[in-house]
Amino acid sequence: MKMLLEPILFSIVAGLFILLIPKRFRKVAEFFSLITSIYLFISAIRIFFVSPINAGYLYVDGLSRFIVLAIGLFGFLVTLYSMRFMSSYKDVSLYYTYIIWTIGASILAAISNNIILLLVSWGFLGFTLYGLINISGPKAASVSKKTFIIIGGSDSLMILGFGLIWLITKSLNLSDMKIDINTPLAFWAFLLIAIGAFAKAGAMPFHTWIPETAQEAPISVTAFLPASLDKLLGIYLLARLALNVFILNSFTYAILMIVGSITIIAAVMMALVQHDFKKLLGYHAVSQVGYMVLGIGTGNPIGIAGGLFHMLNHAIYKCCLFLSAGNVEYKTKTSELDNLGGLSKIMPITFFTTLVASCAISGIPPFNGFFSKWMIYQGLIEKGKSGGVLWIICLVAAMFGSGLTLASFIKLIHAIFLGTPSKDQRTKSREARNEVSWQMWIPAVILSALCIVFGIFAYKIPLRYFIVPALNTGLSFIGTWPSLKATLFLLIGLAIGVIIYFLGNFKGVRVSESYIGGEQIQEDMRLSGTEFYNTIEEIGLLKFIYKKAESGVFDIYEQGKSIVFGIGGFFQYLHNGILPTYLVWTLLGMIGLFLFFLR
Amino acid sequence: MIKYLFNYIIFPGFLFTAVIGLVASWIDRKVTARVQWRIGPPWYQPLMDLVKLSIKEITVPRSASKGLFFLSPMIGLSAITLVSTFIWLINIDPGSKGFSGDIIVIIYLLTLPAIAVILGASASGNPLASLGASREIKLVIAYELPFIISLLVPIIKSGGMLRLGDIIAYQASHGAFLSSLSGIIAFIVMIFCMQAKLGLVPFDMAEAETEIMAGTCIEYSGMLLAILKLTKTMLMVALPLFLITLFWQGFNFLSLWKYVILLVIIILMRNTNPRVRIDQAVRFFWGKMTLMAILAVILAVKGI
Structure with a gap:
């Protein structure tokens, strides 16, 4: 018990302490937050290794302990990364305070058993997210407001849902609950809490804050919250609901599956046409949530295990992608895909980490993303054995979504690292042409190494220690994808x-100019990669949908705003401030009352 | 381990598939020549081409990202070797080889050669290669949709089986899926997708010699080009084999005629059609082919 509370208390105190450090001692603040994040990571490891505790307010079981471990790891890596990345920002103590508080609150959210405690830490996370987005200054104000409204609004729905739960069970402890969802009250409770989880994780239709946050906030913030911690917590809550709190029926599972499939396809189609790599990655952070929700929605052990594994994998590779993208932005000062190109020679390490993480997110064997997707597909087909046709649509959506993900990452890699450099990049000065410093590439390298290890040794490490203990039912594989063997053979x-190449290569290699049919290559003769999918954008129905999406028709925030302003506008119209109008209204009201009473 | 290594490198993996592929590509060239009123090359010509290429000098463009440029043909080759080993082994011994979910693994591995080509082309830094790469990736996402949907037909018809070996066994006892209407429609869709996966006319816009000068392969020469050609050749064995396994009771050496029939269809299709534009191909696959595949799935659910 003491061990669980210690890191949380420490993070609150340490955060306040960082705020008190004067701005002149910037290095002190940075160093102190790094130490704090290491301490929190170590306590997370310690929490991971304790036997299950149920101490009233708090509890640790197989599911929450690996979430805590992952939170600790990402907290440490992002803090290490920020030490160099945030160097262009003037005031960083507030930033580090928020980061440290976020780690503490996330750990608390993952281990709290009490509903109130969970809600408090959840709400607090919304607040720190708001603060962290605002770090990049006034241009992020509208985005942080939007995020705060979506997250806050869904949080209040969640409070309502937990209120309904309290009405049903008269208990505040999650571990006591086992609610049958077949009553309408329980169904609504589930739906309302699930909306909170969806908004946190970014499933459709509550996703719109993620791409915009990715575009405006510092990239380390995006890598930290929307890409990793928010996914971990949102899906953790969803899994907690599905596994422990509720006994779901097939209708609720179907809802989850539909939400998952739509999220996958719609978000990845949006990602395909983006021109800004931060926004592109943001849309992928939405699309991948679909797989997790879909996996949990299958309702059988292998699907749920796949969903949870995908959550962990996603946090790893998406964090890696955002950090690598941060390296690119730090070096080139731009995030427009059109202005980049040919960076693979200048930044080989970042290129490697991006390539590995892109392969992982596109589900190319033998990386980790493939393994979890493979489990989700199996879960879907397992579900199909009990009949129905929904699983077919979901399976197609998931597999095709994976192909589209691949396509948009080909575009990303081509535009940033390969292809012909843009004019801006060619004219960069000599000293700008090297890799970023080690604090920035080490986190990405660690994460991409995890992508490879979790893919090849999936049974031996992540599934055995993290995922299978999290499911209280146990998991049996019908057959196994021999990941290690296959990788070995690929290698x-x-x-x-x-070897054949070196044996057969008699004449050696000659470096020559690019050949384009005998003509001279002109300056403007280049394909950046952003125009790859123009032909797809132009196809009949898709063109229409893209246009609508551009104008915010599918944005729940925009729609909500127009409804609220519409109602407001009506009352504004009535309250026009002209005295005769009010007099007329009063008169009419009086006539009405007279007619009613003096009939 | 030694046994697996033997399987992987000699039989039925790399060497065996490559030999069959070379024979198939000779048949392809011979039939094409006959269609065009030429005599055609002798039987060893495809091999000679590879040998000639592999002793030629390799040139690398100055703008290339060299590591990826060199590695990607080899990634493609080792992926196609792995997948053809899988498919052959399962066909030889459907009872014990393979694992649950191996169909999905094969689908993913079959896209790896295309990805390798795209990455290699992008790494060359040549604008025409980039153009080819963009066409190739668009083609990939275009044919992948009907391919996945029609792949579901055997899975649905066999009652949710995900092991290729089980599907062969199911067909052995219940008759080939090709004998049902849904099976036929899905098979036709698969044949079109196969043509696009092989990058043959009418879907060869990524390499289009006459407009973008071999597109994705423009900067490759010597040994590396030989590896790329060999990958394509082996794909010409693995893909028809995969289709036969899924729909046509699997493959054994007595049923070589099934493979020959598919080969002839491929050859005739490439000889009687002009190249289509990439947007036409995308419309074709996302329109007609997807509708047909959906129809096949609906029929399969109904049990027809």
């Missing part, structure tokens, strides 16, 4: 190819 094939 052997590669090695043989290299």
Whole structure:
């Protein structure tokens, strides 16, 4: 018990302390927050290794302990990254305070058993998110407001849902609950809490804050919250509801599956046409949530395990992608795909981490993303054995979504790292042409190494220690994807190819100019990659949908805003401030009353 | 381990598939020549081409990202070797080889050669190669949709089986899926997707010699080009084999005629059609082909 509360208390105190450090001692603040994040990471490891505790307010079981571990890891990596990345920002003590508080509150949210405690830490996370987005100054104000309204609004729905739960069970402890969802009250409670989880994780239709946050907030914030911690917590809550708190019926599972499939396809189609890599990654952060929700929505052990595993994998590779993108932005000072190109020679490490993470997110074997997607597909087909046709649509959406993800990452990699450099990049000065400093690439390298290890040794490490203990039912595989063996053979094939190449290469390699049919290559003769999917954008129905999406028709915030302003506008119209109008209204009201009473 | 290594490199993996692929590509060239009133090359010509390429000098463009440029043909080759080993082994011994969910693994591995080509082309830094890469990736997402949907037909018809070996066994006892209407429609869709996966006319816009000068392969030469060609050749074995396994009771060496029939269809299609534009291809696959695939799935659910 003491061990659980210690890191949370420490994070609150440390956050306040960082605020008190004068601005002149910037290095002190940075160093102190790094130490704090290391301490929190170590306590997270310690929490991971304790036996399950149920101490009233708090509890630790298989599900929450690996979430806590992941929170600690990402907290540490992002703090390490921020030390260099935030160097262009003037005031960083507030930033580090928010980061440290976020780690503490997230750990609290993951281990709290009491509903009130969960809600308080959840709400607090909304507040720190608001603060962190605002770090980048006035241009982020409207985005942070939007985020705050969406997150806050869904939080209040969640409070309502938990209120309904209290009405049903008269208990405030999550571990006591086992609610049958077949009553309407329980169904609404589930739906309302699930909206909170969806908004946090970014499933449709509550996703619109993520791409805009990704565009405006500092990239380390995006890598920290929307890409990793918010996913972990949102899906954690959803899994908690599905596994422990409620006994779901097939209708609720169907809702989850539909939400998941729509999220996958719609978000990835939006990602395909983005021109700003931060926004592109933001849309992928939405699309991948679909897989997790879909996995949990299958309702069978392998699907749920796949969903949870995908959550962990997603946090790893998406954090890696955002950090690598941060390196690119730090170096080139732009996030427009059109202005980049050919960076693979200048930033080989960042190129490697991005390539690995892109392969992982696109589900290319043998990386980790493939493994979890494979589990989700199996879960879907397992579901299909009990009949119905929904699973077919979901399976197609999931598999095709994976292809579209691949396509948009090909575009990203081509536009940033490969292809011909843009004019801006060619004219950059010599000293700008090197890799970023080690504090910035180490976190990305660690995460991309995790992508490879979790893919190849999926049974031995993540599934065995993290995922299977989280499901209280246990998990049996019908057959296994021999990840290690397959990787070995891919590597052997590669090695043989290299050997043959060196044996057969008699004449050696000659470097020459690019050949385009005998003509001279002109300055403007380049394909950046952003125009790859123009033909797809132009196809009949899709063109219409893209236009609508541009104008915010599918944005729940915009729609909500227009409804609120519409109602407001009506009353504004009535209250026009002209005395005769009010007199007429009063007169009419009086006539009405007379007619009613003096009939 | 030694046994697996033997399987992977010699039989039925790399060497065996490559030999069959070379024979198939000779048949392709011979039939094409006959269609065009030429005599055609001798039987060893495809091999000679590879040998000739592999002793030629390799050039690398100055703008290339060299590591990826060199590695990507080999990634493609080792992926196609792995997947053809899988498919052959399962066909030889459907009872014990394979694992649950191996169909999905094969689908993903089959896209790896295309990805390798795209990455290699992008790494060359040549604008025409980029153009080819953009066409190739658009083609990939275009054919992937009907391919996945029609893949569901065997899964639905066999009652949710995800092991290729189980699907062969199911067909052995219940008859080939190709004998049902839904099976036929899905098979036709698959054949079109196969043509696009192989990058043959009418879907060869990524390489289009006459307009973008071999597009994705423009900067490749010597050994690396030989590896790329060999990958394509092996794909010409693995893909028809995968289709036969899914719809046509699997493959054994007595039923070589099934493979020959598919090969002839491929060859005739490439000889009688002009190249389409990429947007036409996307419309074709997302329109007609997807509708047909959906129809096949509906029929399969109804049990027809």
